[in-house]
Amino acid sequence: MSPRADSRIGLGVLGCGRMGSAHARIIAGLVPEARLVALGDVQVDAAHRLAAELGGPRVHDSAEALAADPEVQAVLVAVSSSRHLDAVRAIAAAGKDILCEKPLALTLPETDAAIAAADAAGVRLQVAFMRRHDPDHRRAKERLASGALGRPIQFGSLQFDMEPPPVAFCDPAISGGIFVDMGIHEFDLARWLMDDEVTEVMAYGSTLSHPELATVGDVDSAVAILRFASGATGTVKLARDTTYGEDVRTEVLATGGSVWLGSLQAGHSAVSGPGSIASDFPDPAIPRFERAYAEQTRAFVRAIAAGEPVSVTGRDSRAALAIAIAADRSMREGRPVTIAEVAGA
Numbered sequence: 447m448s449p450r451a452d453s454r455i456g457l458g459v460l461g462c463g464r465m466g467s468a469h470a471r472i473i474a475g476l477v478p479e480a481r482l483v484a485l486g487d488v489q490v491d492a493a494h495r496l497a498a499e500l501g502g503p504r505v506h507d508s509a510e511a512l513a514a515d516p517e518v519q520a521v522l523v524a525v526s527s528s529r530h531l532d533a534v535r536a537i538a539a540a541g542k543d544i545l546c547e548k549p550l551a552l553t554l555p556e557t558d559a560a561i562a563a564a565d566a567a568g569v570r571l572q573v574a575f576m577r578r579h580d581p582d583h584r585r586a587k588e589r590l591a592s593g594a595l596g597r598p599i600q601f602g603s604l605q606f607d608m609e610p611p612p613v614a615f616c617d618p619a620i621s622g623g624i625f626v627d628m629g630i631h632e633f634d635l636a637r638w639l640m641d642d643e644v645t646e647v648m649a650y651g652s653t654l655s656h657p658e659l660a661t662v663g664d665v666d667s668a669v670a671i672l673r674f675a676s677g678a679t680g681t682v683k684l685a686r687d688t689t690y691g692e693d694v695r696t697e698v699l700a701t702g703g704s705v706w707l708g709s710l711q712a713g714h715s716a717v718s719g720p721g722s723i724a725s726d727f728p729d730p731a732i733p734r735f736e737r738a739y740a741e742q743t744r745a746f747v748r749a750i751a752a753g754e755p756v757s758v759t760g761r762d763s764r765a766a767l768a769i770a771i772a773a774d775r776s777m778r779e780g781r782p783v784t785i786a787e788v789a790g791a
């Protein structure tokens with residue numbers, strides 16, 4: 447089929463490191479609505495190696511060159527978080543839609559600048575909170591939003607990674623630190639599942655398992671206690687590594703029932719009824735969030751094909767980032783921090 451007769455959206459992936467490689471493979475194998483047409487990375491060797499594995503998409507050495515590629519209709523940005531704003535600006539200037547890895551930027555002013563660049567160019571800007579596209583998470587959201595479980599009163603979420611990224615990556619100047627880099631997923635879920643806004647955070651962290659992270663100003667384990675506008679409460683627990691593998695669990699306690707996502711057993715989600723708990727069992731052969739990453743990109747390209755807006759926006763990233771920044775400040779200053787204090791709301 448000639449490219450012109452092909453109705454699939456031509457996607458470029460900018461950044462061919464850990465996450466960009468995973469996205470490129472998922473697009474090539476699990477996103478039938480898209481064609482992987484180009485890769486970009488300042489380390490062109492890494493991009494060429496990935497291109498050879500994936501059937502030869504073109505390789506570019508900058509965001510500008512990738513965005514200028516006529517076959518690239520939209521770009522998935524997976525460069526280091528500290529480089530997102532430059533990438534978003536370059537791609538928006540070329541008039542191409544953007545799916546950007548989280549966080550959209552490391553500071554609120556840079557996040558606002560990224561949103562403004564996309565708005566000014568009239569391009570879509572979706573942020574990669576992939577758990578919102580995970581079928582289990584969507585089911586939990588639907589169950590809560592239906593009202594059948596009553597009113598959410600407590601949120602709990604933990605994310606324990608299998609192994610820590612390189613120390614250089616953990617540097618808050620590169621990744622934002624543990625609350626921005628990891629916790630932003632939990633803070634986004636807190637807003638989305640509870641249908642509420644976080645107003646205050648108290649947080650603690652330590653470097654008991656990886657003291658080397660202290661040299662760059664990050665921690666390997668952290669806890670945040672959340673207060674919501676409704677009066678509801680929440681906890682977020684983060685760790686850079688476990689001895690037993692990746693562990694991601696979320697629960698919402700509501701007045702008339704609860705939802706659970708993830709567990710140490712096989713079930714990935716569950717729901718309670720009167721006096722009973724029912725589990726939804728996943729296919730154990732599929733990595734935990736592979737489907738979520740694929741569904742996230744499918745939602746992005748479908749929105750483009752349908753001429754519709756994206757569902758997870760730069761403003762969602764801004765709201766979750768404000769909570770992460772409040773948690774980081776609370777941990778460093780040893781006091782509760784309100785979202786109004788950091789977000790100027």
Ligand SMILES: NC(=O)c1ccc[n+]([C@@H]2O[C@H](COP(=O)([O-])OP(=O)(O)OC[C@H]3O[C@@H](n4cnc5c(N)ncnc54)[C@H](O)[C@@H]3O)[C@@H](O)[C@H]2O)c1
Binds near residue numbers: 466489527
């Ligand atoms: N959603 C998730 O579950 C998840 C998981 C891991 C990482 N991430 C996000 O993915 C992004 C990348 O993280 P990673 O772990 O893959 O990092 P990484 O360091 O492994 O890869 C980043 C790549 O970007 C390239 N790069 C940096 N600046 C560039 C520029 N200006 N132009 C072109 N290429 C450039 C680097 O050469 C490198 O290959 C981060 O924003 C991170 O927060 C998301």
